[in-house]
Amino acid sequence: SQKIEQNSEALNIQEGKTATLTCNYTNYSPAYLQWYRQDPGRGPVFLLLIRENEKEKRKERLKVTFDTTLKQSLFHITASQPADSATYLCALGGMDSSYKLIFGSGTRLLVRP
Amino acid sequence: GAVVSQHPSRVICKSGTSVKIECRSLDFQATTMFWYRQFPKKSLMLMATSNEGSKATYEQGVEKDKFLINHASLTLSTLTVTSAHPEDSSFYICSAFYRGVMNTEAFFGQGTRLTVV
Numbered sequence: 001s002q003k004i005e006q007n008s009e010a011l012n013i014q015e016g017k018t019a020t021l022t023c024n025y026t027n028y029s030p031a032y033l034q035w036y037r038q039d040p041g042r043g044p045v046f047l048l049l050i051r052e053n054e055k056e057k058r059k060e061r062l063k064v065t066f067d068t069t070l071k072q073s074l075f076h077i078t079a080s081q082p083a084d085s086a087t088y089l090c091a092l093g094g095m096d097s098s099y100k101l102i103f104g105s106g107t108r109l110l111v112r113p
Numbered sequence: 114g115a116v117v118s119q120h121p122s123r124v125i126c127k128s129g130t131s132v133k134i135e136c137r138s139l140d141f142q143a144t145t146m147f148w149y150r151q152f153p154k155k156s157l158m159l160m161a162t163s164n165e166g167s168k169a170t171y172e173q174g175v176e177k178d179k180f181l182i183n184h185a186s187l188t189l190s191t192l193t194v195t196s197a198h199p200e201d202s203s204f205y206i207c208s209a210f211y212r213g214v215m216n217t218e219a220f221f222g223q224g225t226r227l228t229v230v
Binding site: 034036042043046099 | 220
């Protein structure tokens with residue numbers, strides 16, 4: 001069956017450390033993968049997109065890797081801040097001709113001051 | 114970035130009534146919008162693809178007659194929950210794709226919290 005898995009348990013880290021979140025998928029062949037941030041009671045906000053032919057993408061303190069052999073993406077936040085506390089969702093796209101996105105359930109990140 | 118506005122942000126309705134949720138792309142034209150449903154601490158579940166000027170495409174298991182979608186213009190899609198029941202209570206979110214010169218990106222509305230009593 002098709003699955004997208006993200007750690008369901010919250011990730012609790014100290015301010016200044018690097019947060020690493022994982023997204024694994026099975027039986028999908030995405031052309032790209034996206035990461036979103038979602039705050040409680042709000043819609044997701046786009047952070048980064050990485051395509052299947054890209055290994056790594058960076059944007060300010062964010063870094064995403066994409067391993068299509070392992071079917072895994074890692075999302076890193078360096079020098080984390082309490083304001084980074086939120087739920088982070090990965091989403092797979094480009095599996096057909098539409099712009100459909102299939103989302104993981106998200107991982108909640110808590111950054112302690 | 115581009116803005117997608119969703120209205121209302123919260124609505125409480127009685128069982129058996131219908132509720133309409135609007136999704137507008139404020140500064141770009143969106144031929145395709147998507148409607149999602151999200152339960153607490155769960156993933157966004159895609160309900161349907163809203164296509165401007167044509168019928169929506171529903172995901173498996175989503176009742177077309179229950180969740181009516183209308184995409185009458187390039188900037189507006191509406192989702193109507195008909196004959197609402199308490200089990201329809203959820204967080205509904207729309208998204209629209211912005212196709213720029215350099216990138217294609219999904220922008221999400223702020224969501225609508227529906228409570229059916």
